[in-house]
Amino acid sequence: MFIDFEGIDGSGKTTLSNLLAAKLKRLGYRVAHAREGGELQAPAARRIRELTRDSRLLEMSPRTEFFLNLARDAQQLDEVVAPALSRGEVCITDRYLYSHLALSGGGRGLPMDELRPACELASQGLWPDLVILVDVDPDLARLRKRLGKLQSKRASDGDSRKGLVGAGLAVRVRESFLEMARKDPQRWLILENNDVPLRVLEQRLVDAVVARLEGREQQVQRIVPAPARPRHASPTTLQNLEERFFQTLDTVEQREPALAVWMLSGIPGLAAHQQRLAFAERFPGLTARGMVGLDDVPAMDLRELLSDLAPAEVAFSLTGRTDSRAAMLRQRLYARAPTEVLASLKQDGSAPAWALRERAMRDGRLADVLAGLAGQDCEESWVVREAGMQRKLFAEVARSLTCVPGARADALREVLLPHDRLAVLRSTQGLDTPVARGLRESLAGKALKLVLRSLTGLDTEEAWALRERGAPQTKEALDSVDGMAASRAWKLRVDHLGRWPTTALSSLKGLPMGPHAQALVERVLAEHPDRLPVLRNAYAVAATARTLSQQPARTPRVDTSSRVEA
Template identity: 40%
Template sequence: MLIVFEGIDGSGKTTLSNRVAQELRHAGLRVRHVREGGLLASPVSEGLRRFTRDPAHLALTPTAELLLYAAREAQLLEEVTRPALAESDVVITDRFFYTAEVLARWGRGMPEHVVRPVLDACARGLTPDRVFLMDVDPALARARRRISKILTPKPGAPSRKGLAGSGLQVRLRSGYRALAAEAPERWTLLENAGVTLETLVRQVVQDILQAREGISPSARTLRAAPSPVRSLEEARGRLLRQLDVWREDEPSLAAYFLSGMEGEDMTERREALAERCPELVAYSLVGFTDEASWHLRRQLADKAPGQVLGSLRDAAADAPESWELRDRLIERVPVQVAESLNGLDSEQAWKMRERIYFSASESVIASLEGLNGTQAWSQRLRWLSDAGGEDALALERVARTGCRSIRGLESERAWTWRERAWAAAPDAVLRSLAGLVSPRAWELREQHVARASRAVLSTLEGLDHPRAWALRESFGAQCEEVLDSIVGMEGAPAWGLRTALADTWPSSTVRSLGPLLQTPRGRALAERLLASHPQDFALLRQATRGAPDTFQRALDATA
């Protein structure tokens, strides 16, 4: 019996499939999981997976990507899955050819008549007995992935697939749901929100055991959509209720979603979660300078030093309290102290960089982002000489550090670094173009925007330039990050994009308002979207960010 788990990245399918395998073994079945522990059982397939994830392969075309994904699954099928089916009662696989189909058709826009024959030829008639689709709001999936990275940082480059932006996951979710609707007798849709892992495990194990006895799966009833939200104040109340539910059921999610949220009600929840989720509560304090936030930082500094230092950004970066925390933690976590100096050009910052250079040189150099003075270049050249000279920029790790350091710099020396770093880290080179408006910066963006939209659009933040608007508008409704590049921007082009993309990307539309949320026009747009998309938690959260005193007064008046 072949059991497949599918879903977007961060949906929880790997965790669930591993737990289900354990429970089926406890039930006395011979079970083979071909991706147990997160690694594909075929070294060849695992190598192909790493290849397709590598952002250095930026030029990979949709057709080549499809063939590589198909090759990965075909190798796993012939090397591991088919033999296991002959020896085991149940074979479990985390992803099947459906992943390649959804990515090609819904992710990259390839036609069905091109994709299906390729995958059918690779499957050679094998069809899963049951497919469990872990269905989750992409915003929650993204949050869970981010939580994992905060709690267990993993060095290395970002995934190549992630360069396409958050909109890719939304399209992939639609694709999976479409495939499930085509074959409801084989697919079971599982909602991974508001349901405990133990409940999902029991449900799936029961379905598999019943399927072995020839019993059809029971019908699933999706939860009704919540009622419309009529105002920003009502949205904040609903948000707080959801956070309180997660505080009991999934505290890490509650702590993570407190990030950027101001007000006494949010501070109370941070304090309540600080003991259970110190790293995530510290992470949620980014940029805050109120006394309660400084108190929490001092309280959490020993338990979550990296996240406390990571929160010293924006208005908090150069505050006296920040320097006290850096002095307190410098011997323990010099790398994170260096990272917290990002963009600072004060004498105090330069002294601290020199103090920790030999223990955290790469982070010191990365912290020079946006600094173009003689002292900054002297530090860069010192580091590059230690690394082996300019030829070392052909090494991925050196290339990524160097590109981070020259982000936003237009000098000839910076462009030389970009040219040398391109082969090793093209996505990092693209991100280094932040704010640049020279012809060669535009040419590089326009040449690669189709394959690295997230990286390119991140460099347009706040740019009011004709070529910036042309790039934004070229995406239509396909890319959420278009909206991230116009946060707080006024004018007809910005409002035109918000109007055009509002119902496709409601939460990002509201986020793009920034301080404009407190204007009559911004508030009206947010409240219209809340009424139309009451089930969108990310929208609920974005609509309640900012002006916490206004919200509190309104809530007090209705209490």
Template identity: 40%
Template sequence: MLIVFEGIDGSGKTTLSNRVAQELRKAGLRVRHVREGGTLASPVSEGLRRFTRDPANLALTPTAELLLYTAREAQLLEEVTRPALAECEVVITDRFFYTAEVLARWGRGLSEQVVRPVVDACTRGLAPDRVFLMDVDPALAKARRRLSKILTPKPGSPSRKGLAGAGLQVRLRSGYRTLAAESPERWRLLENAGVPLETLVQQVVQEILQARSGAVLAVPASRPMPPVVRTVVEARASFLRHIDIWAEEEPSLAAYFLSGMEGEDMTERRKLLAARCPELVAHSLGSLTDVVSWALRRQLADAAPVQVLGSLRNETADTPEAWELRERLAERAPGAVAESLDLLDSEQAWRLRERLYFSASESVIASLEGLDTERAWAERLRWLSDAGGEEALGLEKVARTACRSIRGLDSEQAWAWRKRAWAIAPDAVLRSVGGLMSPRAWELREQHVARAPRAVLSTLDGLDTPRAWALRESFGAQCEEVLDSMWGLEGGAAWGLRTALADSWPAATVRSLGPLLQMARGRVLAERLLASHPQDFALLRQAARGAPDTARGALHATA
């Protein structure tokens, strides 16, 4: 019996499939999981997976990507899965050829006529007995991936697929749901939101055991619709109800979603979660300047030093409280202290950089972002010489540090470094032109925007020029990051684009308002979208920021 788990990145399919395999073994079945622990059982397939993830392969075309994904699954099928089906009662795989099909058709826009023959040639008639689709709001999946990285940072490159931006996951989810609707006798849709993991495990195990006995897959009962939210005040109340439920069932998610949220009601919930989720509560304090937030930073500094230091951004970066924390944590977390100096050009910052250089040189160099002074370049050249000279820019780790350090710089030296780093870290090179408006910066953006829209659009943050608007508008409704790049911008172009993209990306549209959400026009747009998208939690969270202070106090009093 072949059981497949599918779903977008961060949906929880790997965790669930591994737990199901364990429970089926306890039930006395011979089980083979071909991706147990998250690693493909075929070294060849695992090598192909690493190749397709590598952002250095930015130029990979949609057709070539399809062939590589199907090659990965074909190798795993012939080397591991088919032999296992002859020996075991249940074979479990985390992803099947559906992943390649959905990515090619819904993700990259290839036609079914191109994709289906390739997939059929590889499967040679083999179809799973059951496919469990872990269906989750992409905003929740993204949050779970992000909080996992906060808790257990992993060195290495970002995924090439991630360069396409958040829109890709939305399109992939639509593709999976379409395939599930076309074959309801084979697919089971599982909603991974508000349901404990162990409940899902037992549900799936029972369905597999029933399927082995020949039972027909039952259609699950529909879930009730959530209450309608019409105003930003109601959005804040509803958001807090979600947080309170998660505080009991999934506290790490509750803490993560409090990130950047201001007000007494949010502060009280952070305080309640601080002991259970210190790293995520510390992360949630990013840029907050109120007295309680500083008290929480001091309270959490020993338990979560890296996250506390990471919260020292924008208005909080160059304050007496921030410098006190840096001194307290300099010996324990030198790299995080150095990175917290980002953009600072004071004598105090330079003295601390010099002190930290030998223990955290890469972080010191990364903190020079935006600094195009003689002193900053002397420090960069010192570091590069220690790393092995300009040839070292051909090493990925060195190239990524260098690109971060020169972000926003348009000098000849900066462009020479970009040229050296391109072959090994093209995505980092693209991000390094953030804010630049020179002809070669625009040429680089326009040449590679189709392959790495997320990286390119991040370089447009705050740019209010005709060329920037033309590039944003060229995407249509494909990329959420279009809206992220226009935070707080006003004018006809900004409002026109928000109106055009609002129903495709409601949460990002409201987020793009920034301080405009406190104005009548912004609030009207947010409340129109709340009425149209009642199940969008990400929208609920963004709209909650628009509740006036008086409403926040009333909500706190009744919470």
């Protein structure tokens, strides 16, 4: 039998396909997994995958990508799948040609009727007997994917080519998968992976597959395990939001404890702090990293408590803090986590910050100093950038220009463009300069996510035109209005609330809970009562607004570094 697993990134298909392979082997079946442990078994296929993921290849067209992906699977078919089936083994794949139909057709917009004949040629008539679609809320998938990167120390991984398009791609790909499943119900089995323990999913999956292997008829196409958290009889409102959030967090902790920790990221207030304390011993690194943007005394106390257990994560969590207590903690942490300490100095032009940078320069840490130089336009910063150019640290120099305006910065961006366009684009965040405008226009069709995120805080006609163009395609258009109270920001949120509800919520962070915000939060909670990312973002916004209302008036600063991808 040929079994294929499909699903968007972060759906859990790789984990579940490997669990199924292991279980079937224990039951006595001979099994071959074409992507065992998450790695394609054919070396040539691995090389092709690297090519299609390379974000430097911005000019690669959707058609080229499609044919390369077909070549990858054709090689897997010839080298792994067909031989295994000829030996009478159960062969499991983690993605097959359906993925390319969903990506190129549903995601990129190429005509499906032109793609299918090419897939038939690549398949040589060999299609799976069973396709298992692991279906998940795309917002939850992003949370899990981000968490997985953090846990595997890949948090600084750059975007793949797919990632540059924006989060909307996963939504369109998921819709395409569901449409394929609807049209071929005998072949497709949908397994929901939203809010149930992994062991329950695994058992339901194994039962369904063994039934197929034994020739027993299956009456259902969609497996929906009973949810781990009970559905509430009454609606969730702003009045009971905190209670509901922490009830749900308790349930999430039982099945995915690390996810529960990550859901607290950036949320202020006593209740969230007490919960972080409960997690700190088991998950010191995640707990510390989740405190980026928190500047209250309890958060600082917890950082100091965790500094020996998770020095790198504590250092990272100091990003944006310029007070004396943060400066003292950085001094202590520098010997153990110099890279993270220096990166946390973004936007910090204080004397202690420059003392640390000078120390790092003496230690030969030029690249790390550049990583924390964002927002600095003093003469000392330009000396460091010149040293970086001499060492050909082009990407690092480009990133050091983030949020730095002016002709001098734009002139250097022009020099850096041939070396790393994406790093230069990232450096234009919040800037309205000729270079920034030209770069956004030229890359909007190739790196829409980064273009939209570079608009954060911008209130110009060009920025609004790009947002309005991009909002139907991807959520990052709403990310770019984080903390903005302009009438056009409210209109953008309301117009695209149905498509991007969790992002519409997160974009309110830093705003007071006035009538517009209250109405929007209540509406999203009413329309999506059981979506975990919605509940999380609604509570984060409400808790932040409450905390800000209790502080002396000040200019709000929206810290996008503490954003949880949902």
